[in-house]
Amino acid sequence: MSLFDFFTDPVLRGPTWGTLLMCIASSLMGVVLFFKKRILLGESLSHAAYPGVVMGVSFFSFFFPAHEEWIFLAVLGGAFISSLLGLKAIEWMEIKGKVHSDAALCFVLAVFFGIGTVGASAMQLVNPVWYSQIQMLLFGQAATMSDSHIFLYAVLSAFVACFILLVFRPLQAVLFDRDFAKSSGIPVLVLEKIVFWLLLFSLILGIRSVGVVLMAGMVVAPVIAARQLTDRLHFVFFLAACFGALSGLLGNILAVVGSSFLFPEEKLNLPTGPMIILVGASLALLSLLFAPKRGLAFRLFRIISFHFRCLKENILKALWKKRGISFSDLRKEHVVSSFFFRLALLRLSQEGWIEKRDEMFVLTPDGVQKAALVIRLHRLWELYLAKSLGFEGEKIHNNAEEMEHILTPDFEKRLTAFLLDPKEDPHNQPIPQKEREL
Amino acid sequence: MNYALQAKDLSVNYGETSVLWDVTFQVPSGVILGVLGPNGAGKSTLLKAALGLIQPLSGKILVLDRPFSEVQKKVAYVPQRESIDWSFPITAEEVVLMGRYNRLGLFGRIRQADREAAESALNLVGMGSFAKRQISQLSGGQQQRLFLARALLQNPDIFLLDEPFAGVDLATEKAIMALLKKQKEEGKTIVIVHHDLPTVEEYFDWVLLLNTRLIDCGPVSKVFDRKNLTNAFGKEQVLFSEAADLSAKKMSGLL
Numbered sequence: 001m002s003l004f005d006f007f008t009d010p011v012l013r014g015p016t017w018g019t020l021l022m023c024i025a026s027s028l029m030g031v032v033l034f035f036k037k038r039i040l041l042g043e044s045l046s047h048a049a050y051p052g053v054v055m056g057v058s059f060f061s062f063f064f065p066a067h068e069e070w071i072f073l074a075v076l077g078g079a080f081i082s083s084l085l086g087l088k089a090i091e092w093m094e095i096k097g098k099v100h101s102d103a104a105l106c107f108v109l110a111v112f113f114g115i116g117t118v119g120a121s122a123m124q125l126v127n128p129v130w131y132s133q134i135q136m137l138l139f140g141q142a143a144t145m146s147d148s149h150i151f152l153y154a155v156l157s158a159f160v161a162c163f164i165l166l167v168f169r170p171l172q173a174v175l176f177d178r179d180f181a182k183s184s185g186i187p188v189l190v191l192e193k194i195v196f197w198l199l200l201f202s203l204i205l206g207i208r209s210v211g212v213v214l215m216a217g218m219v220v221a222p223v224i225a226a227r228q229l230t231d232r233l234h235f236v237f238f239l240a241a242c243f244g245a246l247s248g249l250l251g252n253i254l255a256v257v258g259s260s261f262l263f264p265e266e267k268l269n270l271p272t273g274p275m276i277i278l279v280g281a282s283l284a285l286l287s288l289l290f291a292p293k294r295g296l297a298f299r300l301f302r303i304i305s306f307h308f309r310c311l312k313e314n315i316l317k318a319l320w321k322k323r324g325i326s327f328s329d330l331r332k333e334h335v336v337s338s339f340f341f342r343l344a345l346l347r348l349s350q351e352g353w354i355e356k357r358d359e360m361f362v363l364t365p366d367g368v369q370k371a372a373l374v375i376r377l378h379r380l381w382e383l384y385l386a387k388s389l390g391f392e393g394e395k396i397h398n399n400a401e402e403m404e405h406i407l408t409p410d411f412e413k414r415l416t417a418f419l420l421d422p423k424e425d426p427h428n429q430p431i432p433q434k435e436r437e438l
Numbered sequence: 439m440n441y442a443l444q445a446k447d448l449s450v451n452y453g454e455t456s457v458l459w460d461v462t463f464q465v466p467s468g469v470i471l472g473v474l475g476p477n478g479a480g481k482s483t484l485l486k487a488a489l490g491l492i493q494p495l496s497g498k499i500l501v502l503d504r505p506f507s508e509v510q511k512k513v514a515y516v517p518q519r520e521s522i523d524w525s526f527p528i529t530a531e532e533v534v535l536m537g538r539y540n541r542l543g544l545f546g547r548i549r550q551a552d553r554e555a556a557e558s559a560l561n562l563v564g565m566g567s568f569a570k571r572q573i574s575q576l577s578g579g580q581q582q583r584l585f586l587a588r589a590l591l592q593n594p595d596i597f598l599l600d601e602p603f604a605g606v607d608l609a610t611e612k613a614i615m616a617l618l619k620k621q622k623e624e625g626k627t628i629v630i631v632h633h634d635l636p637t638v639e640e641y642f643d644w645v646l647l648l649n650t651r652l653i654d655c656g657p658v659s660k661v662f663d664r665k666n667l668t669n670a671f672g673k674e675q676v677l678f679s680e681a682a683d684l685s686a687k688k689m690s691g692l693l
Contacts, residue, residue, distance in 0.1 A: 035526065098453070170544055173536050176526045183489045183515040184540040184592070231527045231572050 006253060014145040019209045019276055020248035021153035025160045025202045026215070027222035027244030031237050032164075032195055034223040035175040040102065041090075043216035044109040046203045048086025050116030050212045052078035053137050058123055061130040071133060072208070079204040086112050087196075113212075140211035140273035142252070149208070156205055160198050164237060167191060172233055210273035218244065221280035228291035243283050251276030310405045311336060311344045313374045316353060316363065320371035324360040372432035378404040379425035379432075380415045386426040387419065396426060440503065442467035442596050442627035443488060447497035450483050454687065456650065457483045460497070463655040465644055467502070467596070470618065470628045472642035472658070474635070476671050479649045481631045482518065485598045489515055502595060511540050514589035516599040519581055519606075524574050530584050531569040534559055537591025559587040564613065579610035586614055596627040603634065615641055638662055 006016045026042075033039045056078020060071055086108045093104035124131045164171065173181040174188050182188045206215050226239035255272040262270070289297050311334065318333055319325060327345075334341055345361070348354045353367035363371055381400040385391040391399070407415075416434075425431055443465040450458040457480040465471050473481045486492045488499050490506040502509045514537070534556040535548055542548070560566050563583040573581065582602055589597055597618070603611045618628050632638070638645065638658065645661045647653035647670045654661045654669075 037523075167544055169535075169542075169548070170539060172528065172532070173539055176528055176533070177517060177522055177536070179486070179489075179491055179517050179521070180515055180536065180588075181539070182491055183510070183513065184536070185510045186539055187544065227527075231574075232529075233527045236527060 003253070006249070006256075012252070012256070014147055014149055015142040015209075015272055016249060016252045018145040018149040018153050019142050019252060019272065020245050021150070021157045022202075022206050022209050023218055023222070023244035023248035023276065023280075024241045025153070025157040025198075026206050026218040027240040028157075028160050028164055028237060029195075029199045029202045030219035030221075030223040031226070031240045032171070032175070033199065033219065034227070035233075036195075039220055039223075040105045042199065042203060042219035044090065044105045045083045045086055045200065046207065046212055046215035047109045047116075048089075048112040049079035049083045049204050049207060050113050050138075051119055052080065052082025052085075052116075053207070053212070054078070054116050054119035054123065054134055055082070057130055057134050058119070058127070061127055075137065075207075076204060079207060080200070082112065083200055083204060087200075116212075137207055138211050138213055139271055140207065140209045140214065142209040142272035142276070143255070143269065145209060152205065153209075156201060160202065161241070163194060163198060168234065168237075171195075175233075210276055214273055214277045217277040217280060218247070221277070221284045222247065225280075225284040225287035228287040228294050243280065247276050247280035247283060250279040254279065306405075308340070308344065308347075311340065312348055312353075313371075313405055315344060315348060316367060316371035317374055317378075319354060319361060319363045320368065320375060324357070324362050326360055330361060373434075374404050376432045376434065377407045377412060379429060380412065380419065380422070381407065382425045382427070383419055383422055383431070384415055440467055441465060441500070442469070443471070443499075443501060443629060444503075445484075445487075445497065445499040448484075448487065448499050449495045449497055450480065450487050450492055451495045452483075456495075458487070458494075458648075459650050461648070461652045462497075463646060463652055465627070465629075465646065465655065467627045468622065468625050469644040470622050470630065470642050471644040471646060472638055473629060473631045473646045473648060474633065474638065474670065475648035475653075477633075479670070481648055482600050484648065485515070485600055485629070485631060488598060489513070509595075511592075512595040514592040514594035514597050516585045516589050516597070516602055518600045519578065519585070519602075519604060522581075524576075524581065526573065528573055529569070530560065530565060530571050530573060530576065531556060533573060533584055534587045534591055537588040540592060556587075556591055559591045560584075562590060563587045563617065577607075578605040579607045582606050582614065583610060586617065590617075590621075594626070596629065597621065598629045600631045601633070602630060603632065635667070 006012050030039070030042065033042055053075050056074035056076075057071065059078075060067075060074035064070070089108050090104045093099040093107065094101055097104075099107070120131065120134050123134060170181065170186045171191060173184075173186055174191055178188060203215055203219075206218060210218055222240040222243035223236065225243045226236045229239055230236055252272055252275070255270045255275040258275070259268065259270045262268075287295070289295055292298060314334060315330065318330060330345075331338075331341060345354070348367075349356070352364055353370055354361050355364055356362075378400045381403045382396050385396045385399060422431055423433075441464045443463075445461050445463055448458055448461040449456060457478075461480075461484070473484060475481050483492060484499075487494050488501055488506060498505070501513055506513065531553075535552060537556070537559070538548070538552045539546075542552075557566070557569065560569055563586050565580060565583050565587060568576065568580065568584075573584070576584065586599075586602070589599070602614060606614075618630075622628055630642070632641070639662060642658050644656065645658045646655045647661060647666050649670045654666045
């Protein structure tokens, strides 16, 4: 089975294309919700759909028991009505009841889902055959989707994508500064209505493939992954759609390949919906960790390299004050791990700032210059704190210990000019002078 | 009659609390108006009511002698800087370009002329080199300059600025004020919600003193005196607001 088969095989192409397109729609809507700061709404509305699904199916089974092929109408209609009721309940609680938004969202989520679950267990006793239909919609059943689902989700995602492309700028204005957008004549309320209906359709149509419980994951995960990687709104939309599509595709592949790998003998299948969510969540996690600018891994790396630079500069300072120090004496002054310390010494001599003479570390002529600059920054800052800000005592030195590693050449220039090129620090120590620039 | 801003029996409530109570005033066009009053006096609410962002409970407020919806293209609004999420992914240039949205409509595309106008507006507020910057990287003063550039791009007849000097350095404050004075000389009206009393006489030629009720409104030399200030900022107001609060609670069945 090749990757190509997932797009063309009559059995596989339904779930693959269907979930892929569905995920694009929900990811794009997720971006809008994320910047509207209403991301929980997706979670609440999809859960609020559940009792409607249960009611819809039970009514249908009661009145038209022979027409199982049309049951999706009952599912969609029920989901639609009960999501809408959920939204009204949230709005009512927020506006009339003055309940905090998060509380209202969670309350509706829990209550509606609870009602749905009670209804479903009643079904289990009365009508076990139809009960399985309802259970299926909890976690979705992508694997049984057909070409008609491809069409449905293609229309949905086309609508969502066209809407965002057409009104990108006004939408950006509404998300960024709603009052201004309104005051400059953008039909904010109309846009928000359209956003809401597109969201509702994305959610209740998505239930078929990933289910009531997991649907919100497909709204949240792609935008979180995308937000880490870019600072431009249109790229956030684009990347979120890509991540959504990728989750849909990989989720399908993992479900099929994983099933034959894990259970080669039995007729067990990994469920597609949860696999899609897992892929989406992994993408979000990877992005949180490894995004070039904001990713935790790179930030950690930058923090460590900064500490390393501080250590190196502190060693230079120590050698500047006392020419020639043995390893053990130098080691005593710096409370860091032995490995880190040796590495710092190694780098300093590799870079040509220090050398070892008769078991003593000394600065090279270049090292003297470099250390003098650190000392200069330290003493300039001390003078600035004491003279201009009126700091006193220990604080001055401690703060300068930090700032000597932070101050840029630009700061140094401005400080020098501001303090009129001083010669001594507050403790009457000489401030190393800079070579005059030509 | 030519009034830039006028209100008649204007009352606005937030829920059960009344924020503006029976406010009536007229402000002629071509002045710099300072809207003054203590915290919670309804200064921002007055602007929002003028912009149709809040529906008044009763009475009306007119901008350039018309309801806001009819003159919307002639009005530029600068919201409070604190009301904005500055981590939003958008560049300075894109923010300024929003000043053209009122003319472009829902589906209009940005034209080269709009871009160049935005560029010169940015230059005018001294932010020319920051066009491509993310707004999160700007200082408070720069963010406020940016908003002013957006308002300038709208080329309005009246500016409504909500606390443009909050959290802004002195240099920016003076620069903004100089720019606005120049706009006034071109016949525009400028309305500024303000709370720093020592600068009032230097900045404004008209003053509107507000503390839920209207205290006074008129040229700065006539209105800006000790008696009015005590009325606006003093303790006398406390009894009134407490009673109003109590009445609101009674009416809504909370007490």
